Amino acid sequence: MPIVQSLFDTDFYKFTMGQVIFKEYPDVPVKFVFKNRTKGIRLAEHINEEELRRELDNVYSLRFNKTELHYLRGTNEYGSRMFSEPYLEFLGNLQLPPYELKKHNGNYSLEFFGLWSEATYWEIPALEIFSELYNRGLMEPLSEFERDAIYATGTLRLAKKIKILRQKRDITFCDFGTRRRFSKKWQDYVIKTLAKELPNQFLGTSNTYLAMKYGLLPMGTSAHEMYMGLSGIMRDSDEEIRASHNKVLQDWWKQYGWGLSITLTDHYGSDFFFQDMTPKQARKWKGLRQDSGDPIEWAKKALAFYKRCGVNPKEKLLIFSDGLEIESIIDIANYVGNAAKKTFGWGTNLTNDLGFKALSLIVKLMQSNGYGTVKLSDNLAKALGTPEDVKRFKRIFGYTGSMYKECKY
Amino acid sequence: MPIVQSLFDTDFYKFTMGQVIFKEYPDVPVKFVFKNRTKGIRLAEHINEEELRRELDNVYSLRFNKTELHYLRGTNEYGSRMFSEPYLEFLGNLQLPPYELKKHNGNYSLEFFGLWSEATYWEIPALEIFSELYNRGLMEPLSEFERDAIYATGTLRLAKKIKILRQKRDITFCDFGTRRRFSKKWQDYVIKTLAKELPNQFLGTSNTYLAMKYGLLPMGTSAHEMYMGLSGIMRDSDEEIRASHNKVLQDWWKQYGWGLSITLTDHYGSDFFFQDMTPKQARKWKGLRQDSGDPIEWAKKALAFYKRCGVNPKEKLLIFSDGLEIESIIDIANYVGNAAKKTFGWGTNLTNDLGFKALSLIVKLMQSNGYGTVKLSDNLAKALGTPEDVKRFKRIFGYTGSMYKECKY
Numbered sequence: 001m002p003i004v005q006s007l008f009d010t011d012f013y014k015f016t017m018g019q020v021i022f023k024e025y026p027d028v029p030v031k032f033v034f035k036n037r038t039k040g041i042r043l044a045e046h047i048n049e050e051e052l053r054r055e056l057d058n059v060y061s062l063r064f065n066k067t068e069l070h071y072l073r074g075t076n077e078y079g080s081r082m083f084s085e086p087y088l089e090f091l092g093n094l095q096l097p098p099y100e101l102k103k104h105n106g107n108y109s110l111e112f113f114g115l116w117s118e119a120t121y122w123e124i125p126a127l128e129i130f131s132e133l134y135n136r137g138l139m140e141p142l143s144e145f146e147r148d149a150i151y152a153t154g155t156l157r158l159a160k161k162i163k164i165l166r167q168k169r170d171i172t173f174c175d176f177g178t179r180r181r182f183s184k185k186w187q188d189y190v191i192k193t194l195a196k197e198l199p200n201q202f203l204g205t206s207n208t209y210l211a212m213k214y215g216l217l218p219m220g221t222s223a224h225e226m227y228m229g230l231s232g233i234m235r236d237s238d239e240e241i242r243a244s245h246n247k248v249l250q251d252w253w254k255q256y257g258w259g260l261s262i263t264l265t266d267h268y269g270s271d272f273f274f275q276d277m278t279p280k281q282a283r284k285w286k287g288l289r290q291d292s293g294d295p296i297e298w299a300k301k302a303l304a305f306y307k308r309c310g311v312n313p314k315e316k317l318l319i320f321s322d323g324l325e326i327e328s329i330i331d332i333a334n335y336v337g338n339a340a341k342k343t344f345g346w347g348t349n350l351t352n353d354l355g356f357k358a359l360s361l362i363v364k365l366m367q368s369n370g371y372g373t374v375k376l377s378d379n380l381a382k383a384l385g386t387p388e389d390v391k392r393f394k395r396i397f398g399y400t401g402s403m404y405k406e407c408k409y
Numbered sequence: 410m411p412i413v414q415s416l417f418d419t420d421f422y423k424f425t426m427g428q429v430i431f432k433e434y435p436d437v438p439v440k441f442v443f444k445n446r447t448k449g450i451r452l453a454e455h456i457n458e459e460e461l462r463r464e465l466d467n468v469y470s471l472r473f474n475k476t477e478l479h480y481l482r483g484t485n486e487y488g489s490r491m492f493s494e495p496y497l498e499f500l501g502n503l504q505l506p507p508y509e510l511k512k513h514n515g516n517y518s519l520e521f522f523g524l525w526s527e528a529t530y531w532e533i534p535a536l537e538i539f540s541e542l543y544n545r546g547l548m549e550p551l552s553e554f555e556r557d558a559i560y561a562t563g564t565l566r567l568a569k570k571i572k573i574l575r576q577k578r579d580i581t582f583c584d585f586g587t588r589r590r591f592s593k594k595w596q597d598y599v600i601k602t603l604a605k606e607l608p609n610q611f612l613g614t615s616n617t618y619l620a621m622k623y624g625l626l627p628m629g630t631s632a633h634e635m636y637m638g639l640s641g642i643m644r645d646s647d648e649e650i651r652a653s654h655n656k657v658l659q660d661w662w663k664q665y666g667w668g669l670s671i672t673l674t675d676h677y678g679s680d681f682f683f684q685d686m687t688p689k690q691a692r693k694w695k696g697l698r699q700d701s702g703d704p705i706e707w708a709k710k711a712l713a714f715y716k717r718c719g720v721n722p723k724e725k726l727l728i729f730s731d732g733l734e735i736e737s738i739i740d741i742a743n744y745v746g747n748a749a750k751k752t753f754g755w756g757t758n759l760t761n762d763l764g765f766k767a768l769s770l771i772v773k774l775m776q777s778n779g780y781g782t783v784k785l786s787d788n789l790a791k792a793l794g795t796p797e798d799v800k801r802f803k804r805i806f807g808y809t810g811s812m813y814k815e816c817k818y
Contacts, residue, residue, distance in 0.1 A: 143606065144605070145567075145568070145571075145602045145605060145606055146568075148564050149568040151564075152560070152562075152564035152565045152568070153561075153565065155554075155558055155560075155561035156558060156561045156562065156565065158554075159554070159555075159558040159561070162554075193554045196552060196553070196554065197552060197554055
């Protein structure tokens with residue numbers, strides 16, 4: 001059985017972003033690039049090229065089916081009829097662009113060229129394939145019992161998380177671990193278990209297929225991809241590039257209004273974000289997401305920001321999603337307390353905690369409209385872009401951060 | 410599915426003892442009694458009477474089948490054709506005697522009356538049923554995931570044992586855990602795993618069914634039951650009772666010779682044993698088994714005994730089987746070193762180590778030929794018999810031991 005059995009086995013944000021891209025920027029040529037951020041791991045030594053191609057070819061052959069489109073049409077948790085008929089029709093006819101895979105120096109280069117509106121759906125399946133094939137490689141030399149012991153370790157680590165969370169009933173969270181999961185089967189088990197064991201704290205999953213399968217809330221709003229895409233479209237001047245950041249917020253609000261109004265805050269560094277989001281936006285938007293840097297420092301900044309804007313932070317939602325572990329979740333929750341609403345988007349360490357080191361794999365929009373894109377974030381280990389572009393964007397966005405901390409996940 | 414699906418799901422010693430009983434003492438009336446040695450546990454609060462009766466009724470309906478008799482006929486590891494045709498024919502026609510179950514004060518009383526040669530086969534199935542029903546009761550209130558976590562705990566504890574044993578390649582052992590297993594399924598898993606993971610150290614299992622299923626060595630010689638049975642048959646005087654101990658050794662040697670010549674040493678205390686076994690027997694017999702008291706003290710006594718008898722202990726086998734855990738196995742192995750051959754009969758803690766406290770359940774031959782029987786052993790917590798009989802037997806066997814240590818298993 002192939003790893004990816006449905007295009008629905010993807011993060012829900014691909015559809016929320018996908019609709020905006022389809023509607024506003026349907027014809028922008030882009031390049032998505034696969035990257036392995038984990039140093040010292042040469043993926044081609046772990047993953048067989050033929051198998052990899054077979055899995056990618058399988059994804060290339062997939063189409064959205066009627067049930068999946070019905071499910072999206074019926075999604076009303078973030079506003080009624082949030083997905084328009086033209087977009088659903090577009091999805092029904094969608095054929096992913098081809099992939100370009102090369103092997104050199106023990107590593108794989110994997111790129112996707114095409115229209116933004118079409119190529120965007122490659123991100124998650126590509127990550128699912130790399131993650132699962134790599135983990136299969138780790139399991140292969142083990143005996144049947146040693147594999148049992150790996151799953152037993154995963155089960156007991158999950159049990160420990162559940163036990164700790166039962167003691168902290170104010171903590172809610174959702175699964176953001178599709179892209180880094182140990183395997184499709186393991187993520188399925190984790191989600192099913194959390195839904196039963198922590199029904200009042202586990203809010204849902206970013207995985208659309210699993211949300212549908214288990215009757216859970218599909219979760220996700222937008223990603224760095226929107227900022228990167230817009231920076232290629234609004235590129236005529238430094239001012240346009242600078243303005244592209246707020247344009248993401250404006251496009252989003254126009255499409256979804258309050259229902260999905262949560263945004264990342266770190267794309268060009270959170271210092272810039274807290275200058276750029278207007279008090280009017282701050283008042284309207286539901287909340288903010290933290291995805292790099294120090295989460296406690298960020299929470300301080302966010303609370304101060306809301307106060308400056310004359311907003312009671314208790315009415316706003318802070319979402320934390322940067323390399324979470326149970327200990328950091330507890331620390332952050334204790335810090336935020338009742339100062340604001342809070343929740344957690346728990347990724348790698350939720351769906352890939354069986355004793356092996358998880359890889360930090362990403363697929364990023366590295367070219368938009370013919371231009372190189374940039375991500376700065378609050379941790380320069382997560383920065384992306386050519387040195388020249390990064391330098392220019394730091395200047396444009398007044399970036400002064402210096403934190404560099406290797407990504408554990 | 411019933412817990413006991415075959416009369417072969419029993420300890421191999423039932424057949425080695427069974428043949429001697431069948432041949433030498435076919436018509437002795439006896440009583441076997443079920444006892445729960447674990448204080449504070451009232452079994453009727455954990456085990457439903459109807460279910461218990463259903464399981465016991467099922468065992469009552471079982472018969473040995475052709476394949477099982479073929480397997481016994483073909484057993485040649487302890488001497489060729491060790492099971493005679495008359496005995497195999499007897500087994501083929503065997504119908505267990507009925508059981509007598511009563512409930513009082515939250516406990517069960519379970520007794521088996523009949524001929525020794527027939528009632529003896531109730532011991533292990535009765536223990537299997539109590540152990541598994543009790544453990545089912547512990548699992549019942551748990552969620553599906555909490556049950557997964559119990560099995561995961563068992564898997565990781567087994568993995569730890571295997572890891573430690575891989576570092577101690579001179580340690581061999583076998584499974585004696587049928588009577589106390591968590592469940593039939595779990596013992597099956599443990600045995601299958603050990604056979605694959607430690608093929609040179611895991612020598613076999615006392616469980617005849619699993620030995621047959623996995624092509625392993627069926628293991629077991631004789632038990633306290635022989636001494637208890639003989640004490641009722643040779644009862645005319647203190648001298649006869651005293652002589653009944655060595656009669657067990659004589660009967661055994663007559664039937665099996667060197668191949669199965671390993672005996673328990675603690676029935677009336679090991680001090681008596683090391684006076685009673687003659688130097689001639691010591692020279693001929695393959696080895697000795699320790700089942701109560703301090704194993705290191707016992708090893709000292711056994712080594713000294715062999716030296717007194719002019720026997721090189723390096724040619725003899727010491728088997729340890731009293732409530733073993735990985736730590737005590739290592740300690741004993743380190744102490745014995747190369748002074749003698751050594752191996753371990755690992756019971757409860759091998760097949761029932763999933764996080765729950767295991768019970769100390771036994772079925773013992775408490776009456777033989779109309780007389781109450783006695784077990785003293787090297788730990789008075791394991792002693793059995795009426796106070797009067799125990800007092801008399803202590804005198805007869807010159808028992809001076811005073812160790813009393815609650816049985817963990």
